Amino acid sequence: MDQWQESEDGLNTSKLTAEELKYKIIELNNRQLSSIKDMSYYYLIGGIGKLVELVEDKNILEEMHLMEEKKTLVEIYHLIVNSFKKFHEDMVEKEIDQEISKLLDIRGKLHDLAMTLHAYEIEISYIKELIDHHMMKRMSKLEYKDLNIDVMEINFLVNKIRKTLDNVTEYNVFIAIVSNILSIIPFRMSKFKYFHVVKTNLIRNFNNYPLNVVRAQIEEYKILFDGSLMGDYGILFDNYFTHIQRFRNMNIASKTTDELEGISRDIIQITGEINKWGTFINNLGVVLNRLMVIYLTKHEVHSSLNMEDIFKRWEEYYQERESNLLDSLVKTCEKELEELERELIKGAMDLEKLNQEVVRRRGFDDESFNEKILFTSKILTYYNDLKFTRLDLLFPDKYEIVEKGYLIQLVDNLIQYMSRSISTMTNLEGKIRMRRFLSFLHLPFENMDEFFSYIEYSLDGRATSTEEVLFTMDTIHYLLDEYIERQ
Numbered sequence: 001m002d003q004w005q006e007s008e009d010g011l012n013t014s015k016l017t018a019e020e021l022k023y024k025i026i027e028l029n030n031r032q033l034s035s036i037k038d039m040s041y042y043y044l045i046g047g048i049g050k051l052v053e054l055v056e057d058k059n060i061l062e063e064m065h066l067m068e069e070k071k072t073l074v075e076i077y078h079l080i081v082n083s084f085k086k087f088h089e090d091m092v093e094k095e096i097d098q099e100i101s102k103l104l105d106i107r108g109k110l111h112d113l114a115m116t117l118h119a120y121e122i123e124i125s126y127i128k129e130l131i132d133h134h135m136m137k138r139m140s141k142l143e144y145k146d147l148n149i150d151v152m153e154i155n156f157l158v159n160k161i162r163k164t165l166d167n168v169t170e171y172n173v174f175i176a177i178v179s180n181i182l183s184i185i186p187f188r189m190s191k192f193k194y195f196h197v198v199k200t201n202l203i204r205n206f207n208n209y210p211l212n213v214v215r216a217q218i219e220e221y222k223i224l225f226d227g228s229l230m231g232d233y234g235i236l237f238d239n240y241f242t243h244i245q246r247f248r249n250m251n252i253a254s255k256t257t258d259e260l261e262g263i264s265r266d267i268i269q270i271t272g273e274i275n276k277w278g279t280f281i282n283n284l285g286v287v288l289n290r291l292m293v294i295y296l297t298k299h300e301v302h303s304s305l306n307m308e309d310i311f312k313r314w315e316e317y318y319q320e321r322e323s324n325l326l327d328s329l330v331k332t333c334e335k336e337l338e339e340l341e342r343e344l345i346k347g348a349m350d351l352e353k354l355n356q357e358v359v360r361r362r363g364f365d366d367e368s369f370n371e372k373i374l375f376t377s378k379i380l381t382y383y384n385d386l387k388f389t390r391l392d393l394l395f396p397d398k399y400e401i402v403e404k405g406y407l408i409q410l411v412d413n414l415i416q417y418m419s420r421s422i423s424t425m426t427n428l429e430g431k432i433r434m435r436r437f438l439s440f441l442h443l444p445f446e447n448m449d450e451f452f453s454y455i456e457y458s459l460d461g462r463a464t465s466t467e468e469v470l471f472t473m474d475t476i477h478y479l480l481d482e483y484i485e486r487q
Contacts, residue, residue, distance in 0.1 A: 052318060229421065
C-alpha cells in the first residue's frame, strides 16, 4: 500500500512531518495534473474531429459572406488541426515554446472576433426590445382600452410575488425570479437614484473578490450595457454593423405593425447568424485552451493514456471521413471524460484537506513546491475557461483581493461609461438599457421592502400608462404561474 492510499484510509495528516505532507501534496497534485492533461486530450479528439466535420465535410464557413473574417477563421482552423497533429511528434522545449507562442497569438485574434460578435448580439437585442416595446404599446391600447387599474389587483400581485418568493427554497431560483420581474416591470427611477443603486450593489457584492474577477466582470458589464463602444465594433464583421445601423436609423414609431413584425423577423434571422458564428468561434477558443493544456504539460507529467493508439483512430477518421468512426470516437471520449472528471473532483477534495493542514502550519514555505502548485492552477484555469476570457484577465500579474478604494474607482468608471452611453440615446432607449442592466445585478436593492416599493411605484398609474401597467401585471402573473406549476 502506497503512502497516499494509507492517507485515504484514515492517516492523520496532523501527524505527518513537513516532508511527508509535501510529498503527499505533490503526488496528488501530479495526479490531478495528469488527469487534466488526459481530459484535455479526450476533449480534443472529439472536439477537433467535430471541427473537421463542420469545416471540411459540411463546409460551414461557406455560409459566411465576409471574405476577410472567413479567411482568418480558415487559417486558424488549419493551424489548430496542424498543431494537434504536431503534438504527437517528438519535440524539444524550444519547439514546444514556439508552438505555445503561436497558439497564444491565435487566441488573441479569436478573442477579438468573439467579443465583436458578442457586442453585435447585445446591440441588436436592444433594437429588438425597442421594437417589442412599440408593438406591446399598440397591442395593449387595443386589448386594455376599456379597462382601468385596480389598486386591489396591484396589491394582490405584490402579495403573490412576496408569497412565491417566501416559498422558494433554492437560492438561484429566488435570484432568477427577482431578475425576471425587474426585466419586465416599467423602468421608473431617476438617473441619480439608479447610479446610486448600481454603485451600492456592486461595491457590496464585489467586496473581498479577487481583483481579476472584478475587472473581468466590470468589462463584461460595459459590453452588456453598450457594446458599440468597444474597440473592434464596426470594424470586424462589418456587415452586421451595417444591419444594426440600418435598424437603428429607422423611425420605428412610424412603422406599421406589419412592418415592425417583418423587421422583427429580420432581426431574429440576423441574431441567429451572429449566434452561430459566435458559438463556432467560442468552440474554437475552448479547443485552443485545451491545446494549451496538453502543450504546457507535454514534458511536465506522464499521461495514463495510450495516445498513440487513440491518435491512430483519429487519423483513420481524418483520412476516411466516416461519420461512424467519429461517433464511436466521441462516445468513447465522453465516457472516459466522465470518469476522469469524477476522479478530479475526488482528488480536489483530498487535496483541499492536505492544503488545510499546510495553512494550519505557519512557516510552511518552499519556492519549488509553490511553483508546482501554481503551475497546476494555471493549467486548470485554461481547462475551465469555457467563456474564452481575455488572457490578461484570466491570468493577472498577481493574485490579490480588490482594495476598497480601487473597487470604487472601477465602479465609478463603469458608471461614467454608462452615463456617456445614455447621453447619446433617446429617453426610451436609455430606460430599456438601464432596466435590463438592473435585472443583471445580484439583488440590486438594499432589502426586499425596497424591492417591493419599487414594484408598486412602477405599477402606479400616475407614473405609468394604464395599458402598460395592465400588460406588465398579466406578464408577471404568467411568470409566477409558470414557476408555481413547475413545483
